[in-house]
Amino acid sequence: MSLWVDHYRPRSLDELHYHKHLSSRLRSLAASGDFPHMLFYGPPGAGKKTRISCTLKELFGPGVDKLKVDQRVFLTQSKRKIEVNIVQSNFHLEITPSEAGNYDRTVIQELLKEIAQTQQVDLSAKQRFKVVVINEADSLSRDAQAALRRTMEKYMTNMRIILCANSTSRLIAPIKSRCLLIRVAAPDPDEMRGVLGYVAKSVGFDLPPDPADKIIEDSNGNMRKAILVLEALKMQSPDLTGNITIAKPDWETYCHKVADLIVQEQTPARVMEVRTKFYELLSHCIPPTVILKTVAERVVERVDESLKADIMHWAAFYEVRMRLGNKKIFHLEAWVVKVMSLYKQFFYGIDLTDFD
Amino acid sequence: MSFFQVPSGKPAQKHAVDPALQPWVEKYRPKTIDDVSSQEHTMAVLRKTLTSTNLPHMLFYGPPGTGKTSTILALSRQLFGPDNFRNRVLELNASDERGIKVVREKIKNFARQTPRAQAVGSDGKTYPCPPYKIIILDEADSMTQDAQGALRRIMETYARITRFCLVCNYVTRIIEPLASRCSKFRFTPLDTSSAGSRLSMIATAEHVQIDPLVLDALIGTSGGDLRRAITYLQSASRLAASTNPPTPITPSDIQEIAGVVPDAVIASLAKTLGIDVATAMDVDDKPTSGSNFEKIQKAVKHLIREGYSASQTLSQLHDLVVLHPTLTARQKSRCALVFAEADKALCDGADEELWILEVALRIHKAIS
Ligand SMILES: Nc1ncnc2c1ncn2[C@@H]1O[C@H](COP(=O)(O)OP(=O)(O)OP(=O)(O)O)[C@@H](O)[C@H]1O
Ligand SMILES: [Mg+2]
Numbered sequence: 058m059s060l061w062v063d064h065y066r067p068r069s070l071d072e073l074h075y076h077k078h079l080s081s082r083l084r085s086l087a088a089s090g091d092f093p094h095m096l097f098y099g100p101p102g103a104g105k106k107t108r109i110s111c112t113l114k115e116l117f118g119p120g121v122d123k124l125k126v127d128q129r130v131f132l133t134q135s136k137r138k139i140e141v142n143i144v145q146s147n148f149h150l151e152i153t154p155s156e157a158g159n160y161d162r163t164v165i166q167e168l169l170k171e172i173a174q175t176q177q178v179d180l181s182a183k184q185r186f187k188v189v190v191i192n193e194a195d196s197l198s199r200d201a202q203a204a205l206r207r208t209m210e211k212y213m214t215n216m217r218i219i220l221c222a223n224s225t226s227r228l229i230a231p232i233k234s235r236c237l238l239i240r241v242a243a244p245d246p247d248e249m250r251g252v253l254g255y256v257a258k259s260v261g262f263d264l265p266p267d268p269a270d271k272i273i274e275d276s277n278g279n280m281r282k283a284i285l286v287l288e289a290l291k292m293q294s295p296d297l298t299g300n301i302t303i304a305k306p307d308w309e310t311y312c313h314k315v316a317d318l319i320v321q322e323q324t325p326a327r328v329m330e331v332r333t334k335f336y337e338l339l340s341h342c343i344p345p346t347v348i349l350k351t352v353a354e355r356v357v358e359r360v361d362e363s364l365k366a367d368i369m370h371w372a373a374f375y376e377v378r379m380r381l382g383n384k385k386i387f388h389l390e391a392w393v394v395k396v397m398s399l400y401k402q403f404f405y406g407i408d409l410t411d412f413d
Numbered sequence: 414m415s416f417f418q419v420p421s422g423k424p425a426q427k428h429a430v431d432p433a434l435q436p437w438v439e440k441y442r443p444k445t446i447d448d449v450s451s452q453e454h455t456m457a458v459l460r461k462t463l464t465s466t467n468l469p470h471m472l473f474y475g476p477p478g479t480g481k482t483s484t485i486l487a488l489s490r491q492l493f494g495p496d497n498f499r500n501r502v503l504e505l506n507a508s509d510e511r512g513i514k515v516v517r518e519k520i521k522n523f524a525r526q527t528p529r530a531q532a533v534g535s536d537g538k539t540y541p542c543p544p545y546k547i548i549i550l551d552e553a554d555s556m557t558q559d560a561q562g563a564l565r566r567i568m569e570t571y572a573r574i575t576r577f578c579l580v581c582n583y584v585t586r587i588i589e590p591l592a593s594r595c596s597k598f599r600f601t602p603l604d605t606s607s608a609g610s611r612l613s614m615i616a617t618a619e620h621v622q623i624d625p626l627v628l629d630a631l632i633g634t635s636g637g638d639l640r641r642a643i644t645y646l647q648s649a650s651r652l653a654a655s656t657n658p659p660t661p662i663t664p665s666d667i668q669e670i671a672g673v674v675p676d677a678v679i680a681s682l683a684k685t686l687g688i689d690v691a692t693a694m695d696v697d698d699k700p701t702s703g704s705n706f707e708k709i710q711k712a713v714k715h716l717i718r719e720g721y722s723a724s725q726t727l728s729q730l731h732d733l734v735v736l737h738p739t740l741t742a743r744q745k746s747r748c749a750l751v752f753a754e755a756d757k758a759l760c761d762g763a764d765e766e767l768w769i770l771e772v773a774l775r776i777h778k779a780i781s
Contacts, residue, residue, distance in 0.1 A: 085655030086648060090434035093644055099720035185434070203555035207506035210482070213439055225722040226759040231582060234477035234640050237648055238672045243718040278718040346764050357706070365706040366774040373771040377763040 062284045065256045068122070070111045073104070074255065075248035076241065083108065083239075087115040090184065094209055096194070096220040096233065099241035102279030105221050108241060109190060112219075117148040117183055133163050143168075149188040155196040162201040165191075169205070173212030186217050194220035195227040202229050209235045243278030246270075252280060253287055260291075268297045275303045308343045309351060316355035323397035328390065335389050345385040349376055349392065356396060364403055371395045437647045438640050441615050443483045445491055450639070451607040452480060455598045459488055466543035468492075470568065470577045472553075472592055474584040475600025478640030481580045482551060484600075489547050494540035501542075506551035513560040517567055520548060524571040546575050554581035561588045568594060602637020612642055621650045622661055630664035634671035645670050674721045679729045685712045686777045689739060709777060713770045723765035727755055727772060734776065747779035 067073045070080045086092055097105045113121045123146050131139045139160045144151040152168065154161035172187055191197070209218055218236075225233060244252065250269055257264035268290060276283035286303055294301060315334045318327060338348050353372040357365040371392055379388040443449045446459050462468045473481040489502045503523045505516065524546060550556070556564070568577055579595060581587060609628055616623045623646070635642035648670055649662045680690045685708055703711070716726060734740065734748045755768045
């Protein structure tokens with residue numbers, strides 16, 4: 058038995074619950090043979106992937122559901138072997154180049170060329186091109202993006218590309234110029250209520266309004282998360298009544314603890330303590346940006362209004378540095394020290410400007 | 414379907430493509446340099462080379478979708494005709510393996526056979542067919558410095574029988590010694606009138622009705638990038654044609670396709686930041702509780718949920734602030750500073766939410 062998120066995932070454009078307008082636009086694009094390259098962007102859990110797979114279905118018919126997963130090995134120039142998982146049907150193929158890390162360019166080059174140079178052989182195919190879906194496109198390296206540019210134009214007869222990303226700012230202008238940009242907004246609370254209600258009904262129960270509101274509040278527009286939580290809650294208390302609480306993920310609770318530590322005491326010893334906690338989080342593969350944002354948001358909840366803007370300012374400041382730099386922990390720590398010094402200045406009027 | 418015959422032995426040739434199934438950007442790629450809109454100066458110079466049979470090394474640079482690749486392809490085709498195109502023109506781009514060793518080998522092999530002119534093509538037309546070969550290095554700005562350095566020598570070695578055309582977006586990424594060997598041609602974002610006439614031409618050819626307002630919207634949202642304008646036009650026309658009965662394209666269709674943030678959204682954000690916005694706009698006036706910080710944080714979170722692109726949001730907010738009738742010069746300057754910082758941060762891959770919030774808070778501070 059698969060999870061509800063997967064089991065009740067819409068399979069065609071007609072089944073999609075919200076953004077009807079967008080669905081009809083995708084349908085009209087798929088209906089004409091001159092389908093463009095596309096870039097789907099929007100916050101996590103807004104339904105980008107579902108929409109892409111529905112669009113593929115519209116383009117090629119049920120054949121796209123017959124998926125197989127391959128592991129391909131690519132050889133880099135320095136003769137290193139890179140393993141990448143490829144999900145494919147007869148009509149399309151899906152990759153997550155970030156799996157290849159710094160070698161994403163090699164993977165993109167090899168793979169696209171190979172596809173571009175083979176022709177669709179399936180006689181019953183509705184389109185003469187194959188579609189390549191590139192997940193997490195915003196983490197493609199500049200090199201890999203450059204490698205896409207002319208390929209996207211040159212092999213357009215045999216291949217279309219669908220990029221899927223959270224944000225567009227990390228994509229270079231020539232790539233954006235070659236794609237039709239499709240924004241997938243997170244569903245609003247009413248739309249989420251509709252989907253949750255539908256899932257509940259399909260499973261065979263009624264979802265009372267109260268837990269629904271709680272789930273929606275907690276999920277922050279992330280539909281995937283909302284359905285996962287719904288399933289978990291239903292397991293916990295089958296009648297969904299009484300005082301239900303949605304458990305926060307461990308890492309989030311942990312981040313909140315870190316924030317509390319910072320607000321409680323501002324000493325070098327405390328910095329050390331916080332650092333160990335950061336290491337702990339990092340070693341569990343929580344992305345450093347997520348750590349910084351979660352901690353910062355919790356800290357600003359608990360400090361005086363006049364400090365809030367500054368704390369977020371330094372969070373933004375150190376977050377970019379963290380991206381450009383190598384040692385994530387340095388920048389996280391620098392931010393903590395900065396916040397502590399701001400806090401002390403505020404509370405005791407100590408002038409720590411020398412410290413800057 | 415007829416175009417899907419079993420490949421008998423060898424795969425179907427490229428030009429067997431049904432033009433109706435080609436995206437318009439490819440379908441309407443200029444065939445000759447006279448088809449290229451705007452860029453008059455460049456075209457004037459290139460037109461001369463068609464008659465003089467002499468060509469310098471060239472460097473084309475400019476923003477995306479302004480006709481660089483199209484121009485060099487069209488020029489080569491006009492020089493050599495369809496028959497000789499293959500053995501006279503070598504196109505290398507970032508998508509090919511471009512370690513300098515590979516480039517050197519390819520160019521060496523390609524430049525080895527001395528060209529022999531055969532001016533009359535199989536289509537009966539006469540082509541100048543000058544006695545050299547053209548090597549196009551598209552997207553040259555993604556070549557490494559070392560590779561560019563090595564290219565210098567290669568250019569000299571084969572100078573007698575090859576002409577290089579480097580194409581790139583960022584001319585500063587081309588090393589000086591290489592750039593100085595080329596005549597530079599700058600491609601500018603297309604001006605309103607030439608973009609307009611090209612788009613009208615395509616619309617007419619595709620039997621799509623577009624009124625002047627739609628044309629303005631296309632030009633305005635694409636910022637001089639003709640490729641984007643054409644893509645927008647095509648998908649808008651697909652959308653318009655798919656309804657029953659077909660509806661005409663509206664400017665707001667174009668704005669939506671182009672990912673423009675609705676004015677009301679920007680205005681409501683500006684209002685949260687304490688900027689006076691013209692009341693003519695339909696701004697959501699619900700009084701929200703909480704401190705200023707919380708209100709701003711909430712507004713930013715809302716923007717992120719809607720998925721609007723950060724750079725688009727910031728550029729629209731920027732326009733609103735900079736053109737604002739009552740903000741003082743000092744206030745505007747403070748805002749301009751943070752817009753610049755945010756742009757750089759986003760280019761470095763910073764988190765969008767943190768930076769929109771940063772911009773919002775700093776504007777709020779500058780204004781109050
Ligand atoms: N000046 C122009 N005149 C006519 N059509 C143009 C012009 N510029 C761009 N186009 C249209 O846009 C498409 C892309 O243009 P082209 O490939 O030449 O852009 P480019 O300058 O090479 O961009 P990039 O820097 O992204 O490679 C063309 O197929 C054509 O349809
Ligand atoms: Mg180009």
